[in-house]
Amino acid sequence: MRFRPGKIALIATVVVSYLFLYLPIVHIGLASLSRNSSFPYPPHWSFATMSRLLGNSLYQTALGNSLLLGVLVATLSTALAGAATIGLMRHAGRKTTLFLALFIAPLFVAEVLLGISSLIFSGLFLGLQGNLGSAVLANVVHCFSYALLIMATQLYRYDWRLDDAAMVFGATPARTFFEVTLPLIWPGLLGAFIVTFIMAFNNLEISFYLLGATPTLPSVAWGALRYGVKPELYALATCVNLVVLCVLAVMFVLMRTGLATFGHRPERERAAV
Amino acid sequence: MSYISLDGVSKQYGAAWAVDRVAMAIEKTEFVSLLGPSGSGKTTLLRIIAGLEKPTNGRVLIGGEDVTDLPPHKRGVAMVFQEFLLFPHRTVRENLAFPLRMLKLPKTEMDERIDWVLGILSLRGLEGRYPNQLSGGQQQRVALGRGLVGRPKALLLDEPLANLDRELRQEMEVEIRKHQTALGIPFIYVTHNQEEALSMSDRIAVVRNGRIEDFAPRAEIYDRPKTAFIAQFVGRSNRFVGVLKREGATAAIDAGAVALATADRPGLKDGAPVAAYVKNEKIRLRTPETLHAVGANALAATVKHVILRGPYAEYVLTWAAGEMIASRPRAEVEFSAGDAVVAHWDPADVDVFPEKEAAA
Missing domain, CATH: 2.40.50.100 (RNA polymerase II/Efflux pump adaptor protein, barrel-sandwich hybrid domain)
Known part of the structure; x- marks a missing residue:
């Protein structure tokens, strides 16, 4: 039984799938780290483009703005979506599905449309000029729905009667949240925070319309396109990808070990009964 | 004046009355069971006493004080749940310390109380374990200990033995009644199991469709059923x-x-x-x-x-x-x-x- 066509086909499919997913990213990574950046095979290693990128003050300002945008959007949308998710799950009723549908509907609106309509709305009704603030608000609309979905999948396992227990034993609602609810649901909140951070950090379509003259990394990269694709752009893409991959890795490890250490698995507890 | 009084307590869900004009008076040293089939409203009644549900009508009095509008954390009662509901991220010791921390007791008294509960419930040696490292019977003991450790005005028990096997259940019945007698506080025990109700209670309230069918000493409930429902349900x-x-x-x-x-x-x-x-x-x-x-x-x-x-x-x-x-x-x-x-x-x-x- 050495030759097993099924297994070989399976492995081939997996390999092709991963190549399809990651080859372009790896290509840009190689291009940004070699002198022969247009066709880096084999690569001649060099940090020239990287150092040119780091010396560019426009990119530095853009990075700062992107980080600020990401953190603000992630904080706001995680807090809002957390409150919404807890409300939906704690007080589940006949209308829960309707509320949920209305909360996640913005996911299905094209980002460009969201950008344009937010621009008009901010200008006409809120009197907001295009700046970081209006970009944060518009991004929160989109990220809120993602955060809600992520938290809902995590929180459906939480047994809300634990809150009842805490309150019967003398905990105020606030104390109940910080002593019982939060320690058990934080992986969901952290996951939502990280994903929304990455989304806002990388967002172009929504931010583009609302940023005004404020540069962020995606908008600067997009602007650079008009003057030809420069190697600095490769370096920028690689840096962003590295940061994102690091954040995802941290999240992965935290979720794994966090769950294993704290051991909040309702199904396991029931099995022990 | 009785210690716990329910005065015309009702709870409406939509068009249905889960609890319907219930009046009860419970004495300070009494063990009372609310016995009824599932869906009879007995658990809702218990949650109303705990403050986890707000009655649509009626008043709840504990120790002479009207607590109808008080939230659960201000009522000074404790509860033992069917699913135990121990805090999964806390050790046995931390679970037992929780009600004491909420009472803001000094450290030495907290240690004394925890030690007392560990002793009477034979939990010594398990202080450092997490709930998912305990057997069902041990979790039950911790849940009971968490209920007793704060010396509450009353202990409410919601089918606490339903998840245990028969032998363990009979053992716990004796133990629960023993602690009630020793502490001298009222226990209100919700169950659908007539054997549990008969073995522990002083008085039994038979609950049916949200109403109290009869509230009488256990022997009377058993020997002289007041309604056909009781005759069918008990014994x-x-x-x-x-x-x-x-x-x-x-x-x-x-x-x-x-x-x-x-x-x-x-x-x-x-x-x-x-x-x-x-x-x-x-x-x-x-x-x-x-x-x-x-x-x-x-x-x-x-x-x-x-x-x-x-x-x-x-x-x-x-x-x-x-x-x-x-x-x-x-x-x-x-x-x-x-x-x-x-x-x-x-x-x-x-x-x-x-x-x-x-x-x-």
């Missing part, structure tokens, strides 16, 4: 349906193949359709040789199965109009399958109710 009984005939100081029930004699029931009209209940253990058996007559409260039957219950045996009998069960101590004459017997009982052991109520 195991044989049911006979017939027509009541009043004859002076006694009454007779013509149930077709058998006639039942009973004390007079002034509340029931002559000729009224009635249901009569006779508890399994009140049915006595004789051989046909020693008791011939098939008169009132006696019928000829054949033993179909014998179910051995250790100290007593249950005889499944077939007779002219169907099946019935008699349970007898094994110290008496034993019968085996196929034996012809005469089943008979005392007029005083016949509980009679209007048939309309029994059918509901």
Whole structure:
């Protein structure tokens, strides 16, 4: 039984799938780290483009703005979506599905449309000029729905009667949240925070319309396109990808070990009964 | 003035009344069970006392204070839940310390209290474990300990033994009652299990469709059921349906193949359709040789199965109009399958109710 066509086909499919997913990213990574950046095979290693990128003050300002945008959007949308998710799950009723549908509907609106309509709305009704603030608000609309979905999948396992227990034993609602609810649901909140951070950090379509003259990394990269694709752009893409991959890795490890250490698995507890 | 009073407490969900005009008065040293089938509203009633549900109407008084509008954390009661609901991210010790921390007790007193609870519930050595590292019985003990450690005004127990196996349950029944007596605080115990209610309680409130069917000392609930529902739900009984005939100081029930004699029931009209209940253990058996007559409260039957219950045996009998069960101590004459017997009982052991109520 050495030759097993099924297994070989399976492995081939997996390999092709991963190549399809990651080859372009790896290509840009190689291009940004070699002198022969247009066709880096084999690569001649060099940090020239990287150092040119780091010396560019426009990119530095853009990075700062992107980080600020990401953190603000992630904080706001995680807090809002957390409150919404807890409300939906704690007080589940006949209308829960309707509320949920209305909360996640913005996911299905094209980002460009969201950008344009937010621009008009901010200008006409809120009197907001295009700046970081209006970009944060518009991004929160989109990220809120993602955060809600992520938290809902995590929180459906939480047994809300634990809150009842805490309150019967003398905990105020606030104390109940910080002593019982939060320690058990934080992986969901952290996951939502990280994903929304990455989304806002990388967002172009929504931010583009609302940023005004404020540069962020995606908008600067997009602007650079008009003057030809420069190697600095490769370096920028690689840096962003590295940061994102690091954040995802941290999240992965935290979720794994966090769950294993704290051991909040309702199904396991029931099995022990 | 009783220690805990419920005054016309009702709870409405949509159009349905889960709890309907309940009035109860519970004394300070009493063990009270709320006994009823699932969906009868007994758990809702318990949650109203705890403050986890707000009654639509009525008042709740604990220790003379009206707590109807107080949130659960200000009521000073504790609860033991069916699913235990221990905090999974806290060790046994931290779970037990939780109510004490909320009371802001000094450290030395906290340690004393925890040590006391670990001792009386034989939990020493498990302080550092997490709930998912405990067996069901141990989790149950921690849940009970968390209920007792804060010395609450009352302990509310919501089917706390439903997830344990039979032997452990019987052990815990004795233990729970022991702690109640020692602490001298009221325990309110919700269960659908009549054995649990009968083994621990001083008084039992039978709950049905959100209402208290009867609230009386346990022996009274068992021996003199006030309604057909209680007769059916508490204990195991044989049911006979017939027509009541009043004859002076006694009454007779013509149930077709058998006639039942009973004390007079002034509340029931002559000729009224009635249901009569006779508890399994009140049915006595004789051989046909020693008791011939098939008169009132006696019928000829054949033993179909014998179910051995250790100290007593249950005889499944077939007779002219169907099946019935008699349970007898094994110290008496034993019968085996196929034996012809005469089943008979005392007029005083016949509980009679209007048939309309029994059918509901």
